[in-house]
Amino acid sequence: MARPVTNAAFEGLLRAAGYGNAHAAFARQLNHAGREQGTWRYDAASVYWWLRGRRPGEHAQAAMTETLARKLGRSVATTELGFGAVDSIGMCVYPASVDRAIYTSEQIWTMLGKHLNQHASGVFDSGKALEAALGWRYDLPDKAVSRSGRQQITSTDVQSLYALADHFTDLDRRHGSGSPRTRAVMADFLVRQVSPMLHGAYTDAVGRDLMRAAATLSGQLAFMSYDAGEHLMAQHHVTLGLRLAKAAGDRLYGAHLLANLATQAVFLGHARESARLAEAAIDGAGRAPAAVLARLHATAATAYGQSGERRACELSLTKAERTLDRTGTDPGPRWVGYFSPAHLAGAALRCLGDLRLYAQALRHAPDALNLGSRNTRTRALHTALVAMTHARAGDTDSACKWSQQLTQHTSGIESERVQQRIRALTRTLSAQRPSPQVNEVLHALAALPTVT
Known part of the structure; x- marks a missing residue:
């Protein structure tokens, strides 16, 4: 039995324009109107779902108003379509089904395009984050993800998405994500290319690989948004990525x-929720493979360190160190290859410093800075952390020395996380006894470019 129409406004416009029983013809007109948007493949099934509550992206709505206006002989506003506003969708909600995840993905990616030059309203919701974790962990697996659509998706199509994800990951690590330019390109690609692929035709095997690739892209976009200080948007993207995974x-x-998501929660001070x-x-x-477990235990250690739970923190660090030692025989998936002894040392430096175990923390400083040339942002973050740990330990001379090095490592990096570390270091040094050396360093830190 067909589902009842829930968007009466849209149905009325279709009937008035002569498309009441010609949904396929309306879809063809949309594809023609959107020919410059990329490979649109809307069909009668698309119209069916729009009538029953699914919300198309803003680019598709613009084509709808153009097509309907031409038939009706008058202008048509998007508000007449009956789809509501993108911002009204509860996008931190973990989607209950694959169909809902596909539908929500287009809304989230479209919303990113709207908010690239302004901070999205709202804040990180730790309650929604925990709900997403429960849904991901305990919901039943999806029995099938195959779909029927006009655009046939192959394994070769999916592999191109992984290559693009690697490209954006490299750009992010080298330059940070404070500038909206890189995210604008990525959002545009997701809306114009990936979303139509998710609505396409694919077997279950290809579909699961496509979901994995889309999760990878959404996860990378989440991390980039987090690095740029767009925390609500980052939570939207990672929640979607969890459902696609x-x-x-x-x-x-x-x-x-x-x-x-736990790392973002630590950054925002939600230590217990992060744990x-x-x-x-x-x-x-x-x-899991050793490299994956090492990364996960290191994340738990930072959460426990921030919440002041010394025993749990040290236990997590020990587990991370032991599992990382086994990565030679158990390297894990290629996406975890970034997690090195330097990243673990940085986590140890952070969480032990939070516990005020400064001498123990600083033993990890040399390893934390033993990074590859591509990890320019991580080098800046770790250098700032070393300087701040020296300052908190009362060693002003060493803090100033490492702060001077920091000024050399931030060139070309646009990252709100780096900026936050610089601000924290500035506050810590400002509390030290005034001296020409401290004043010189504070002046140098104040002169560093900020993310706009």
Whole structure:
């Protein structure tokens, strides 16, 4: 039995324009109107779902108003279509089904395009983050993700998405994501190319790989948004990525995304919620490769360090160190290859410093700075952390020395996280006894370019 129409406004416009029983013809007109948008493949089924509550992207709505206006002989406003506003969608809500995840993905990616030059309203919602973790961990697996559509999707099509994700990951690590330019390109690609692919035709095997690739792109966009200080938007993207990873049946990548959410929660001071997210990731990952477990335990350590739970922090660090030692025989998926001894040392430096165990923390400083040439942002973050730990320990001379080095490592990096570390270092140094050396360093830090 067909589902009842829920968008009466849209149905009325279709009937008035002569498309009441010609949904396929209306879809063809949309494809023609959107020929400059890329490979649109809307059909009668698309119209069916729009009539029953699914919300098309703003680019498709613009084509609808153009097509209907031409037939009706008058202008048509998007508000007449009956789809509501993008901003009204609860996009931190973990989608209950694959169809809902596909539908929501287009809305989130479209919303990103709207807000690239302004901060999205709202704040990180730790409650919604925990709900997403529960949904990812305990919801039943999807039995099938195959679809019937006009555009046939192949394994070769999906592989091109992974290559693009690698490209954006490299740009992010080298230059940061404070500038909206890179995210604008990525958002445009997701809306114009990836969303139509998700609505296309594919087998279950290809569909799961496509979901994994879309989760990878959404996860990368989430991390870039987090690095840029767009925390609500980052949570939107990582929640979607979790659901797509669930559809793909990839529990390891889902655990990785959940750990990213925990990292964001630590950054924002939600230590206890972060610990719960990290533990859920560890539990959900199961018998994971050593590199994946090392990263997850390191994330848990930073959460416990911030919440002042010394025993749990040190236990997590020990687990991370032991598992990382086994990565030579158990390297894990290629996406976790970034996590090196330097990244673990940076986590140890952070969490032990939070526990005010400064001498122990600083033992990890040399390893934390033993980074590859591509990790320019991480080098800046770790250098600032070393300087701040020296300052908190009362060693002003060493703090100033490392602060001077920091000024040399921030060139070309646009990252709100780096800016936050610089601000924290400035506050810590400002509290020290005034001296010409401290004043010189403070002046140098104040002169560093900020993210706009």
